[in-house]
Amino acid sequence: MTMHTPGVRHLMQRGFTLIELIVVMTVISLLLTLAAPRYFKSIERSKETVLKANLTSTRDALDKYHSDTGKYPDQLDDLVTKHYLRALPWDPVLERADAWVLEAPADGQPGAVYNIRSSAEGAGSNGVPYAQW
Numbered sequence: 272m273t274m275h276t277p278g279v280r281h282l283m284q285r286g287f288t289l290i291e292l293i294v295v296m297t298v299i300s301l302l303l304t305l306a307a308p309r310y311f312k313s314i315e316r317s318k319e320t321v322l323k324a325n326l327t328s329t330r331d332a333l334d335k336y337h338s339d340t341g342k343y344p345d346q347l348d349d350l351v352t353k354h355y356l357r358a359l360p361w362d363p364v365l366e367r368a369d370a371w372v373l374e375a376p377a378d379g380q381p382g383a384v385y386n387i388r389s390s391a392e393g394a395g396s397n398g399v400p401y402a403q404w
Contacts, residue, residue, distance in 0.1 A: 312396075318363040319395050325360040326404060329387055332356050343382025347373060364391040364401055372402065 329347075332355040337343050350356045359368040376385035391401040 316396060321363045322389060329360045343376050343385050345383045347384055362389050364389060
């Protein structure tokens with residue numbers, strides 16, 4: 272019974288050549304170059320979708336509060352304490368819940384919060400500034 276010991280030729284065939292590694296790395300970087308912009312664009316679109324949903328639900332809660340009480344809330348926290356919202360709305364663009372621009376009602380109606388807007392700078396993918404949503 273003879274034992275076979277690997278020779279130099281056998282050891283060299285196990286690894287990858289530098290050219291093979293460079294080709295694989297080039298293919299991976301090309302794929303990342305194509306995929307990364309789409310990934311980041313989809314992240315921004317999802318933040319915009321959440322922002323729209325949070326604005327809509329908060330404005331709906333403001334309207335319900337006004338219908339029930341005959342006035343608008345004095346602060347945004349009133350919607351949470353009176354259970355119109357479970358928590359303060361989150362602005363995913365700013366990643367904060369305390370940076371909303373609060374608009375007072377017109378025509379001298381009671382209350383201080385008629386509408387909310389994002390205080391984020393810049394514009395959405397639709398070209399409209401976040402502050403106008």
